[in-house]
Amino acid sequence: MKGTRSGSISSERDVSRLTPIEIGLTTAIVAVTDEEPRVLVAGETGQKDEPAGLPSGAFDPLSHRTFEIGLREWVTAQTALDIGYVEQLYTFGDRGRHARAGDTDPHVVSVGYLALTREPENVQGLRKTGASFQPWYRFFPWEDWRNGRPPIIDDAILPPLAKWAHGAPGRNERLRLCFGGGNTSSSDGRVWDEEKVLERYELLYEAGLIEEACRDGRVAQVHGRLGESMRLDHRRILATAIARLRGKLKYRPVVFELMPAEFTLTELQRTVEAISGRHLHKQNFRRLVEGTELVEPTGEVATATGGRPAALFRFRREVMQERHAPGLRLGVRR
The missing domain is CATH 1.10.10.10 (Winged helix-like DNA-binding domain superfamily/Winged helix DNA-binding domain)
Incomplete structure (x- = not known):
């Protein structure tokens, strides 16, 4: 038994050595222009029908002394923008978030960042790289309550979520905490916490209601388009950045x-x-x-x-x- 167990561990280690790992650096660069929060979207990747993405690139330990130096170099190369304030968010390593089903490319571990800036008046440099600032509510339309409760919550989100959560107390509790109610009749916005941006995104992902769930090979029940998707795990990183910024405003x-x-x-x-x-x-x-x-x-x-x-x-x-x-x-x- 000991020999079998030892051989199994050795085999697992041999396989792990053959699995390529890549460290990616991804940043949500945020500005507010004309009373709209906007995030910098990188240029085209050359892939047909590829959705929008955040500025990102691989960490090169031979030329980048630190993650932040590497990040700033990638941002300048992809957007012609020199960013000021930067802070690290989290590390994202789920296999499905960074690959399509059956993909054999390196497993990418993304280090996510939040950067704050002022949108430049001269956007020629951005246009040359194909980068542009886009409203972040284009990706998260249910997060904008400035004019009241967004209709998309009751029209397109709560009905399928309530069906998904039916008969599962844990799911119902998460639904109530994330969207302020566990059924479609809860429309008064009670207990809405603007900082739970990531929790709401993760709930929609787990329920299979957003496009990323389809791309990742999960069983999905996409009902219309719940915000515009982003490539790889970039919408998850943006959700984390929005939540961090909303919370940090307070302290x-x-x-x-x-x-x-x-x-x-x-x-x-x-x-x-x-x-x-x-x-x-x-x-x-x-x-x-x-x-x-x-x-x-x-x-x-x-x-x-x-x-x-x-x-x-x-x-x-x-x-x-x-x-x-x-x-x-x-x-x-x-």
Whole structure:
């Protein structure tokens, strides 16, 4: 028995040595333009009918001293864009997420990143590479609650999800936590948590309701098009990036990475609303901003507002030394 067991382990190890592994670097580069959160989509891959994807490339340990150096090189090569703020998200290694059924290419372990930037006024460099900024709600239309509960939830998501979860208490509980209700009659938006972007995507994937489930060779029940798919595991990485950014708004001043040097409070509010997918009460938001002391007036006004001149503000960087968690502590949606 011992000999058999030892031989089995040895055989498994021999097979694992023959399985090629590749480390991929993938980033969701986010900007907010014209009150819309937008993500940078890389150019064409040359593959017919290949869906959109995030800037990505392989880590080369011989030329890239660190993952981040490699990431920045790939982004510049694919988009002609020099990014500023970058943070690592998670490592994604599921086989099915990065390959089609029967694929024998190397198993790719993706290191996902979030980057924040301002969309360049001169987009010629982006156009030459085929890259462009696209609204992120194009990929996640159920996440935009700025104008109320998105109809796609009750029309196309909850009916098949309720059928999938029927008779399974665990599934019903996940459905309630993710979409604010376990059946189609729950349409008041209770318990909607804007940070559960990844959990909602994973639920739709597991239920076989999105195109990625079909591509990965899973049994899928796709009902129409629930947002635009992305190639490989890129929509999952984007979901992770959106969730991270929405959560981080509340305890770090990351929103100012997306703002110009000077801005009005209305512009700041519209940017926060765009990211969080929530409509915010104007006076409550202003009291929140004033209470956190994140901004200070410049003494100037903006005249191109379409109405009365509005005071201009700037980020007060001293707050980083004054408080441990300087962010916009938005209330919970009920």
